[in-house]
Amino acid sequence: MFRRAKKCFLNQTYENKELVVLFENDPATEEHVRNSSEYSYFELHELPEAFPFIIVQFEDENGEAYNSALRQKALLRNNDGHVLTYINSKWEYMYISPLVYEFTLIPVNDYSFKLLWNELWVNINKDGSVILTAHETDALIYGSTELVDTSVRLDLKCFEPNNRSLERYGWEKKAVRPNADSNIVFYKVMAKQRMSLGMKRNLSIRAAHGEYICVWDDDDYYSENRISNQMNFLRFSEKMACSLAYEIFFDHNSGRAYYNFERSTGHENSLLFSKKDAGQYGNLNVEEDTPLLLNFYNRNQLAIMDDPELYVYNFHKRNTCTNSHFQMFIGRSTLLDNEYTLKIKELLELPV
Known part of the structure; x- marks a missing residue:
């Protein structure tokens, strides 16, 4: 063929x-x-994980990949095992379990977003630590909202959406x-x-x-x-x-x-x-x-x-x-x- x-x-x-x-x-x-x-x-x-978080495929309790047109799940995992997960338009931050924080995804455009926790904006440092700020202008822009592809790295800095180089991913x-x-x-x-x-x-x-x-x-x-x-x-x-x-x-x-x-x-x-x-x-x-x-x-x-x-x-x-x-x-x-x-x-x- x-x-x-x-x-x-x-x-x-x-x-x-x-x-x-x-x-x-x-x-x-x-x-x-x-x-x-x-x-x-x-x-x-x-490549080895170049950024503190990487989007990985979510697996349910039976070990099978979870994919649905109506309900998306994806994980952002850092080297220490902390997980930022997207469930029903909500971001949840946990150390495997139990739940620690619940984040809301605020889209900036088709390829980037900000994170909101209650009324505070969330910034994740390169070492995986979390800083909260009350001013949206101080909030970091993250990428990417292309959550269905587990090969995407989460770059914690502002980035050019049209940069689709192999290294970027x-x-x-x-x-x-x-x-x-x-x-x-x-x-x-x-x-x-x-x-x-x-x-x-x-x-x-x-x-x-x-x-x-x-x-x-x-x-x-x-x-x-x-x-x-x-x-x-x-x-x-x-x-x-x-x-x-x-x-x-x-x-x-x-x-x-x-x-x-x-x-x-x-x-x-x-x-x-x-x-x-x-x-x-x-x-x-x-x-x-x-x-x-x-x-x-x-x-x-x-x-x-x-x-x-x-x-x-x-x-x-x-x-x-x-x-x-x-x-x-x-x-x-x-x-x-x-x-x-x-x-x-x-x-x-x-x-x-």
Whole structure:
């Protein structure tokens, strides 16, 4: 599947492009990359905690990650074990347990906030100690409110929201075998914690050099005009993001092709968007792309495009989404005739 996705990328009529590929704990991929001098190859090392607090994934009493569209939880933990946690729009400061303080989150903008305790503003020093002030003008501005991504460090100083460098998020890039002539770049992720698919997607955005991101799932097929058509439509619409209202859907289990159903937001896997002021993928392994899509949609920054043949979405039973998700997909889609289905099969089976 990767070979096919790579071929689709290289065949794109849009020339100024870069394919960013992240992998973690994958010996087969690492061997392939080390033996293929056609790629640029780097490592991404997670840095030691540079700031006194780091956002970490919250786990419930059963040890499972807590994620909900209605109720978010994230922890800010310092080296001494003190925890600042966000629960139902409230910040709580505790030493594991019991509860010591309850803070209120006061947003400054989409990427920063201040902390309020009763009528006093809270400043956290670099050593983890807390100072209270009665004057809002003396209150520190913290970042970031992107609470769903556990790779974010909390910088206790004022910061530039558009600074999305790898270092800003606690990662160091190390060269293994750079290739200035290659626009396919592999990154081996050397993480100190288990990373969800959403976290890896966010990390790949930070590693990418371009100003725009085009989602490129390795198991799908793309027309050679996909990037060009979507970029032209995005510029025409003057929005921040573009998605496809329809895609061609192919079920490898039945050998049938479908014209899938329209969605008011378009389909997440077809997103092309500007990195500037973009939201983030959720800290999830499934449906991690929904928060990002809705972020654009809710701000009226999403352009919905009607060009279904740009994208063939594959269902092959090894997808991250569940079988029930795809059965729902099939039930709401239109079955295509045998002639068109045969064309799709030939596309997907062509030798690379």
